[in-house]
Every structure is written in C-alpha cells, then in structure tokens.
Amino acid sequence: MDVPDHTLFPRFLSFDETRAAWGEIETTTPWREDTITLFGRTHPVPRLTALYGDPGAHYSYSRLRLDPLPWTPVLAEWRDRVSEASSASYNSVLLNFYRDGRDSNGWHADDEAELGPEPVIASLSLGVTRTMAFRRRDETTMRWKVSLADGDLLVMWGNSQRDWLHSVPKSTRVRDPRINLTFRWIDHSIAHQGGPRDR
C-alpha cells in the first residue's frame, strides 16, 4: 500500500499515565485561541494550541509566531521517552486541543524550513480517538487514514512531510475532547525559504 513513512506505537502511554496527566495538561496549559487571515479573511483556528520547548525554539506557521513555554516535568519526561522510542531528538512540542468533533486541523504538511527537509515528527495522542487522514501532495483523493487513540504514538519520518499532506477532519460523531502533542526539532539556522500555508 502507498502510505507515508511512519511507525505506529499503539498504547505507547498506559491508560493510567494518560488519565493522570490529562487534568494537569488541560487545566494548566495557557491555551491560545488564535485567528488566521487567509486571502484577506479572518478565521478562528478550529482548535486551541500551545507551544512548549527549549528557549529559542519558536515556531511560525500561517503567519503566527509561537514562543515556547518552558518544559513542564511531564512534557519533558514524555519528550525523553518519545525520543528514545523514535531515535530522534526534539526541542519543542506543539499541543493541539480539539474540544470536540467540531474542532479540526486542515490539510497541511509540517514543512516549515526550520524543520529541515525530512523531519521526524512524533505525534502523541490523549483522549478521544480521532482519524488522521493522509493524501499525496499531487493528488486530491485520500490515500490512507489512521485512527489515533488514547496513548498512541505515531512517528512520521522520511517522505511523510515532503510528499504527503495530513489533516484531522471534523466529525459529527465525536463529542469528547482530544489533546495531541507533536514533538519536533526546530532549527532556525536553516535559511527560511517557505511562505505561509493554508491550515
């Protein structure tokens, strides 16, 4: 099957671990409710976000700049475990909070110049199961989808950001919240070439 380069670790975190951390992450994270302007029109981002990471690991997408909050103990512990499992290093983690099935993440790739040409992006999911969809950049039909459940770790690598786009579609059936954490390595010494993208 034609799928993006990835490795899935089902139940990477135990139910007890995700349950213990959920309350703290949901209530202590200073969630951002951003708006983006596309083609002159302003829209709310259909989810809440936050960035944690090393000083200097700021991240910009859709003309938004996020400055990292300092690592919390639980995020630093998970970073180290994810790093070990995926044999890669991360200096930041982007949190997305999908309040229910009305929240979503539009088609995009994590292809900002500061992530480098073939980034390893490690995505850890907590809470309700959501579908993540993939399509090839040069096609309009979806090729592959994966259900990401509580505690699952999806590591994307190789061609996954260069040749593919991904999204988390809206779902009328989903009534519960989900938090997704994407661990990334951000390197601002890589010259900036890309422009703003839809998302």
Ligand SMILES: O=C(O)CCC(=O)C(=O)O
């Ligand atoms: O929520 C997810 O599973 C994906 C998040 C994502 O693609 C991103 O933040 O770039």
Ligand SMILES: [Mn+2]
């Ligand atoms: Mn992404």
